[in-house]
Amino acid sequence: MSNINDICTVLKKYKSFALFTHVNADGDAIGSVLALGSSLILKGKKVLFNVPEPVPLKFDFLKGYGLINKNLDTLNQMEVGILLDAAGTNRIEVLEKNLELFNITINIDHHISNGHFATYNLVDGNAPSTTVLILRILEKCGFPIDEDIANDLFTGLLTDTGSFHYVNTNKFAFNSASKMLDYGAKPDFVSDMIFERETVGHLKMLGIALSRLIIENGIVYSFITLKDFEETGAVGEDTERIIDVLRRTGETKIALLFKETRKSEVRVSLRGKKGINVSEIAEHFGGGGHRAAAGCTIKSTVEKSIKRLIEYIKENYENGK
DSSP, X not given: OOOHHHHHHHHHHOSEEEEEOOSSOOHHHHHHXXXXXXXXXXXXXXXXXXOOSSOOGGGTTXXXXXXXXXXXXXXXXXXXXXXXXXXXXXXXXXXXXXXXXXXXXEEEEOOTTOOOOSSEEEEOTTSSOHHHHHHHHHHHHTOOOOHHHHHHHHHHHHHHTTTTTSTTXXXXXXXXXHHHHHTTOOHHHHHHHHHSOOOHHHHHHHHHHHHTOEEETTEEEEEEOHHHHHHHOOOGGGGTTHHHHHTTSTTOSEEEEEEEEETTEEEEEEEEOTTOOHHHHHHHTTOEEOSSEEEEEESSOHHHHHHHHHHHHHHXXXXXX
């Protein structure tokens, strides 16, 4: 495990950086990339922001959003590659193919399943979000944090803690939130931009998912198909946070949403309650995440994917775990 001083030395020494995050980028991924990259730019560094497409539009209110995926043809000219909020390079296709481009890599993450695969690794499973680690780094390095960067940081913390009510909402979450507000973060603005701009596509998909809801001994699940996308005109981003509605029933222990992303490929979102560790389930099927929120991708049909996961959960988590 590297310490923050080592990372500060690299950030101060080198002049150009390529920042990466995982596919299906969430608020913590986008917030981490923009916060660190924007601060480096204010220090006179050259920065490329690489986020796998499609980049979620819900975060377009963050300053720097327009710089994402610009000038990527100069990727091989960057000195340092920085991986943010990603447990492994397998979720960052362009980096997995080009890792050898960089003499130095930095891995900053809070997933307990992180593989410590970079030259320098700052991984803290107790951190409620990766943006909390970015905050620590910027403060330790003496790098600038303005209002826009504070909003980037708060976006990651707000979304990864489920608006401060997931199990990862610990003292570090509130201490960090307080610091972010001191730097100028606007919680009401960030919350409105993220949670109060739902699309018609999202509402239609939510209705479909709720109409198919199944509850069996604390296991709550539903599914969305390619046909649903075609008929509603919705896009992948419109299905975000549906899983958080499914988990709200009082009897829920494990909630799952199966989303058909292409033929014979299903993305599964999992949420755990009452002490259930859903990251273990996701890891069993090649995915990962956190104790209360995780995901995996199954190369199969929706019907078979549901059968496999539900059977596995019933066999291993019927009495809680």
